[in-house]
Amino acid sequence: MAAKIYEASDLIAADIAAYLDAHQNKSLLRFITCGSVDDGKSTLIGRLLYDSKMIFEDQMAALEADSRRVGTQGGDIDFALLVDGLAAEREQGITIDVAYRFFSTDRRKFIVADTPGHEQYTRNMVTGASTADAAVILIDARRGVLTQTRRHAYLVSLLGIRHVILAVNKMDLMGWSQAVFDEIVADFSAFAERIGVEDFHAVPMSALRGDNIAEASGRSPWYAGPPLMTLLETLPVDDDLSADPFRMPVQWVNRPDLDFRGFSGLIAAGTVRPGDPVRVAPSGKTSTVARIVTADGDLDRAVAGQSITLTLADEIDVSRGDVLAAADAPPEAADQFEATLVWMDDEAMLPGRPYLLKVGARLVGATITEPKHKVDVNTLEQRPAKRLELNEIGVCNLSLDAAVAFDPYAANRDLGGFILIDRISNRTVGAGMLHFALRRAHNIHWQDLSVDKAARAAIKNQRGRVVWLTGLSGAGKSTIANLVEKRLHADGRHTYLLDGDNVRHGLNRDLGFTEEDRVENIRRVAEVSKLMVDAGLIVLVSFISPFRAERRMARDLMAPGEFVEVHVDTPLAVAEARDVKGLYKKARAGELKNFTGIDSPYEAPEAPEIVVDTTTMTAEQAAERIAAWLDQAEPPTDFSI
Incomplete structure (x- = not known):
């Protein structure tokens, strides 16, 4: 039994x-x-x-x-x-x-x-x-x-x-x-x-x-x-991606000990074998596959859909977000694209606002130019657009702060699809499909210059910085910035003051006060400030700059230590009581739309380098505090960057 x-x-x-x-x-x-x-x-x-x-x-x-x-x-x-x-x-x-x-x-x-x-x-x-x-x-x-x-x-x-x-x-x-x-x-x-x-x-x-x-x-x-x-x-489960050129976004650099260095990821397309020549995108460096490592032992061949670790015959620089690809058929690499974007956030997409873009395993900074058009998904009609609202779909140009390896979405979803992430909240705000790299991404290159930032700063005996004063209208930003520049100029410093009203008479005269135009206003001023810092100047920027995202974008353009955020902290009631220019009165009467503090928000800095409270100190005292902070932060002899 x-x-x-x-x-x-x-x-x-x-x-x-x-x-x-x-x-x-x-x-x-x-x-x-x-x-x-x-x-x-x-x-x-x-x-x-x-x-x-x-x-x-x-x-x-x-x-x-x-x-x-x-x-x-x-x-x-x-x-x-x-x-x-x-x-x-x-x-x-x-x-x-x-x-x-x-x-x-x-x-x-x-x-x-x-x-x-x-x-x-x-x-x-x-x-x-x-x-x-x-x-x-x-x-x-x-x-x-x-x-x-x-x-x-x-x-x-x-x-x-x-x-x-x-x-x-x-x-x-x-x-x-x-x-x-x-x-x-x-x-x-x-x-x-x-x-x-x-x-x-x-x-x-x-x-x-x-x-x-x-x-x-x-x-x-x-x-x-x-x-x-x-x-x-x-139904066919999927197109046979194994016949396409080899692609594997690197998700993890595997270093369990000093003797092993592998690159782990999911094969997005193609087939790979030991001995195959591979190219690293976007750097372009080449090597050959030494081993295909898995938890069940080494493989003689791996195909699309498998998760593996590759070791290479040469010690070359490969990082998370890079793509290992067939050496004779690598993906393109670019930092500017045309793309279709599906907006997924309650807060509208604003051209020029900085976001994070994730494609494959790569995370880079990104900004969106004004949409070429949005698509009425009910009629397929293409309509002009200044922004994208929740659930809207548009075709836009993207500008990234670093080149990424990609394939068009129509050829490969993994290397052609992306998401956009809000820098402040880390929310996923959009998803999109890359169409192609813009021609200027390939045809415009950085020109190597003999005189660099360090040399320009050294001859002025100072370190270039941007001192960014932000606060409500009427807080006293322009008055304080003017006093700071006078003090620095008297000390022999090389300075320039960019004032919000003055810039709108020239560089930004074509911009209004919608959220989109405010974002573009700050983007342009941040780029100009970067050029002036590169020239070795101390740049004083006096702008309401109400949104944290744009101030963060300006900070990210500078090297560490070059951006000094000053919050000119004044309660709305105090600023409105001053109303030096009569703007609050117009805003309250409905004659001035999108006015900060009234019908448009002001996002106060969360961790500024300097805070000056104009309800407890005079403009002169505030200016002296800023100048003293700069004096203390200035390196005494070494001006190398």
């Missing part, structure tokens, strides 16, 4: 091992469902989970109870309740977040993202679609192709999803009319051709009742195609 039990347990263990091995080696398809509100996205996913036997008995019992509670039509099970987990979704009957679900069949594993239908949740849909291989676009057969259908199809095309299934749902409510189905498919085909969707599959179905989901339905004898599940099981 014991022997029989032992043999049975061996058979069970073998069956389990065989099952796990087969499951592990199944291909994985990531897809999204999208469509208009109440087209049945959540119901479809619930049905897929049910048909693939991914619902436990207790879940099924709870689902049946919930369905009775909400009173579904004809007593049917409401499969949407499996997916619409947020209370707000239950109350409104819509999906507002991206819900990810996993299920599996005998042939394939799936990760499905149920993405929102509402226009105000475009950013959520973009998030769900960014990693998808396929898209299932649902259409309510009663309503046909809607504006939201076109918007979602456009976003699917924009994000490079090549496999599209048009699921014409609720056909049971239209009597399974072939004429209705054919009209919807023809309407969608005409739009798909405009946006570059070359091929798609159309399926008539009822998600609620299960027709043409897992099995072909007898209610649509005129439909000769496969059911939805069969399509999902047979």
Whole structure:
């Protein structure tokens, strides 16, 4: 008896091992469902989970109870309740977040993202679609192709999803009319051709009742195609990236000890073998692959999708964010691009404002020029734009503070897709696709100069700095800056004063007082200040400069120690009581829009080098404090930078 039990347990263990091995080696398809509100996205996913036997008995019992509670039509099970987990979704009957679900069949594993239908949740849909291989676009057969259908199809095309299934749902409510189905498919085909969707599959179905989901339905004898599940099981998982030139963004420099130095990352494209010549982008340095190291031992070959560590035959400089690539077919490297940008933050995108850009594993500073245009995703019309608001999409030029290795998004999502990050809050504020490097990124180069910053500073016997005075209008910035310059000039220092009002008579005379123009105003002044510091001057900058992001941008342009932020701290009530120029009075009367402190915010410095409180000291005392700080910070003899 014991022997029989032992043999049975061996058979069970073998069956389990065989099952796990087969499951592990199944291909994985990531897809999204999208469509208009109440087209049945959540119901479809619930049905897929049910048909693939991914619902436990207790879940099924709870689902049946919930369905009775909400009173579904004809007593049917409401499969949407499996997916619409947020209370707000239950109350409104819509999906507002991206819900990810996993299920599996005998042939394939799936990760499905149920993405929102509402226009105000475009950013959520973009998030769900960014990693998808396929898209299932649902259409309510009663309503046909809607504006939201076109918007979602456009976003699917924009994000490079090549496999599209048009699921014409609720056909049971239209009597399974072939004429209705054919009209919807023809309407969608005409739009798909405009946006570059070359091929798609159309399926008539009822998600609620299960027709043409897992099995072909007898209610649509005129439909000769496969059911939805069969399509999902047979779609190509992805284009064969192994045939493309080798690309591996370096995520980690692996140095467990002094004898080993490897470069770890996920292969984004191509194939690599020991002995292959590789090039480091963007530096251009070359070497050959010595070993392909994994946790399970060295490999003779690695392909796209594998995570590996490469060791090289030569000691060359490779850092996180660099790209190891085929030596004879490296990616481009540039610091200026045209890109499509999807704005995902409540605070608008402002041209000229500094952000952080992450492409692959590389993080660099970035600014956006004025958008070339924004796209009305409902009509595909291109419209002029000064900024991008939440969920808007535009085509912009990007300027980075360092060159990055990239491939166009159409060729490689990993090296062509990027996110933008707010420098202050670290929020992800945008996502985009790189199109191409601008010609000026390749044709404009730094000219090597014989006389440098250190030489210019040394001949003036001082260190170049920018002293940036920020505060409300009426705080006394210009008066204090003028007194500081007089003191420094009397001491024989070489100075220049950039005053907010004076600069607007010339350099910035074309700018107004919108948030966009204020950002550009500070960007230009910061660049001029940098040039003056490079000339060895002490530059006094007197600007309201209300936004921390722009003051941070100005600081980042300078070398450490060259930027001195001075907060001229004056309460709004005190500044308004002074009202030397009568501007507060105009702002209160509604005659002056976007005035700082009234209808436009002022973001006080969080860690300035100097604070002067003009309610407790005179302008002369404030100027003396600033001058004394500069005297103390000035190196006595060594003026090298």
